[in-house]
Amino acid sequence: MSTDLAHIRQVMVEADCLYNEEEVEAAIEAVAGQINAELAERNPVVFCVMNGGLIFSGKLLTKLHFPLELSYLHATRYRNQTSGGELFWKAKPEVSFIDRHVLIIDDILDEGHTLSAIIEFCRHAGAAAVYTAVLVDKDHQRKASPDLKADYVGLSCEDRYVFGYGMDYKGYWRNAPGIYAVSGL
Structure with missing residues (x-):
């Protein structure tokens, strides 16, 4: 099945800009300040959740002014009823979590099923503490x-379908220079 690039382009043309590049960069700077103040002496291991967390991680990491170990993980959660909450690891972490x-x-905390499962995985693997950083927290009750x-x-952000800075629309626009909401969604 081929992608309708005209549709993908039109989505950007019609999208509502929720945060422009300058606003997003300022938010990343503020998050970095908080993390520098709280985790600098804790020798953290930092995991980027792929693919969505790639851009936020890349921008954030250069603003963290302390030694850290970096890795990534790539997990998805099955959404059927028989295995809800279980993770399918596309790439498991290879760094020890113990103590x-x-x-x-x-990139985003939406409903949080996958993030919850990743947090639980880290705790079960012996992490002393688990912290989470997200670029966007979607405001809803789900x-x-x-x-x-x-x-x-x-x-x-409001409860809309958003893309940009790592978040995608049908696999596209992770590279958008701001955070946008799909018109009508």
Whole structure:
């Protein structure tokens, strides 16, 4: 099945810009300041959640002014009823979590099922503490758990389909220079 690039381009033309590049960059700077203040002495291992967390991680990491170990993970959650909550690891972490402070960086906290499962995986693997940083926290009441909150949040957004800075629309526009909402969604 081929992708309709005309449609993909039209989505960008019609999209609503929720945050421009300058606003997103300022939010990343603020998140970095919080992390520098709180994790600099904790020797964290930092994981980028692929693919969405790639851009946020890349921009954030250069602003963290302390030694850290970096890795990535790529996991998806099956959404059928018989295996809900289980992760399918496309790339499992290869760094030991035992007695380590772990920082997970992702693009968005939407419902949070995958992020919750990753946090639980890290805790089960022996992490001393698990922290989460997201560029965007979507404002709605459908979180996997009412207690699920990211430790570090760049921006919040309304409950719309968003893309840019790592978030995608049908696999496209992760590279958009701002955070956009699909018109009508």
